[in-house]
Amino acid sequence: MTTPVLEARGLTKRYGRVVAINGSDLELYPGEILAVIGDNGAGKSSLIKALSGALVPDEGEIYLDGERVTFRNPMQAREAGIETVYQTLAVAPGLDIADNLFLGREQRKPGPLGSIFRMLDRGHMRAEARRHMSELGIGTLQNIGQAVESLSGGQRQAVAVARSAAFGSKVVILDEPTAALGVKEGNRVLQLIRDVRDRGLPVILISHNMPHVFEVADRIHIQRLGRRATVITPKSHSMSDAVAIMTGAAEPPPTAKA
Numbered sequence: 580m581t582t583p584v585l586e587a588r589g590l591t592k593r594y595g596r597v598v599a600i601n602g603s604d605l606e607l608y609p610g611e612i613l614a615v616i617g618d619n620g621a622g623k624s625s626l627i628k629a630l631s632g633a634l635v636p637d638e639g640e641i642y643l644d645g646e647r648v649t650f651r652n653p654m655q656a657r658e659a660g661i662e663t664v665y666q667t668l669a670v671a672p673g674l675d676i677a678d679n680l681f682l683g684r685e686q687r688k689p690g691p692l693g694s695i696f697r698m699l700d701r702g703h704m705r706a707e708a709r710r711h712m713s714e715l716g717i718g719t720l721q722n723i724g725q726a727v728e729s730l731s732g733g734q735r736q737a738v739a740v741a742r743s744a745a746f747g748s749k750v751v752i753l754d755e756p757t758a759a760l761g762v763k764e765g766n767r768v769l770q771l772i773r774d775v776r777d778r779g780l781p782v783i784l785i786s787h788n789m790p791h792v793f794e795v796a797d798r799i800h801i802q803r804l805g806r807r808a809t810v811i812t813p814k815s816h817s818m819s820d821a822v823a824i825m826t827g828a829a830e831p832p833p834t835a836k837a
């Protein structure tokens with residue numbers, strides 16, 4: 580049996596008397612897009628925060644490539660190869676595309692210019708940024724030196740997804756990447772998500788957009804009342820089946836394996 584790239588077992592997080600996640604499991608397998616859906620308050624964000632180090636669970640375990648890991652903060656999850664793009668996009672509007680790609684990971688010039696004078700290796704960063712963007716087929720962003728504030732919502736999201744794909748060595752987690760986008764831009768970002776998967780990085784996609792979920796997901800994790808109700812696939816179930824399971828109107832079927 581294939582080992583999941585990322586696995587959660589029995590994750591629980593309480594805020595006083597509120598139980599945000601209640602013994603939640605999750606498996607992400609190599610080469611897949613796993614959508615996480617659920618009603619408001621079902622614990623999707625909390626689950627994803629636990630996997631990305633933004634929240635320390637009270638109970639439960641996380642495994643990366645079968646090895647137990649514990650994340651005390653987001654930096655530790657990033658260092659382990661898990662890159663997360665949150666709904667509130669962490670792009671710096673005044674900086675250009677290349678600078679945004681390397682935000683927090685700026686590359687210094689080799690030798691003393693970099694180590695002593697802390698000079699940034701802009702040429703190298705620009706070339707790398709261009710390579711990542713073209714690898715992901717983001718052909719519309721002609722000018723890597725263009726300020727991100729002058730980009731459309733979809734292009735900004737593309738920059739954020741490209742950044743996660745460039746630095747995430749194991750897993751990319753995307754929280755509502757198409758939420759604020761028009762039809763065309765949304766579709767472009769969906770294609771980008773497929774490209775990330777096809778390049779070998781499995782993706783967790785949190786979304787309320789059912790058509791988007793059913794279009795790109797290989798499997799769909801349905802979160803309900805703080806835990807996983809089941810996992811279905813777009814082939815085995817319809818959108819209305821998914822909504823019925825989400826809301827508790829229908830019994831969840833047994834979890835679909837990868």
Ligand SMILES: Nc1ncnc2c1ncn2[C@@H]1O[C@H](COP(=O)(O)OP(=O)(O)OP(=O)(O)O)[C@@H](O)[C@H]1O
Pocket residue numbers: 594597598599600617618619620621622623624625626
């Ligand atoms: N920091 C917090 N303090 C107190 N309660 C919290 C906190 N974070 C989450 N919760 C509660 O935990 C539950 C799960 O919240 P969470 O945000 O994970 O759900 P969600 O499925 O992502 O919801 P949505 O789709 O509305 O974003 C909710 O009842 C929420 O109010």
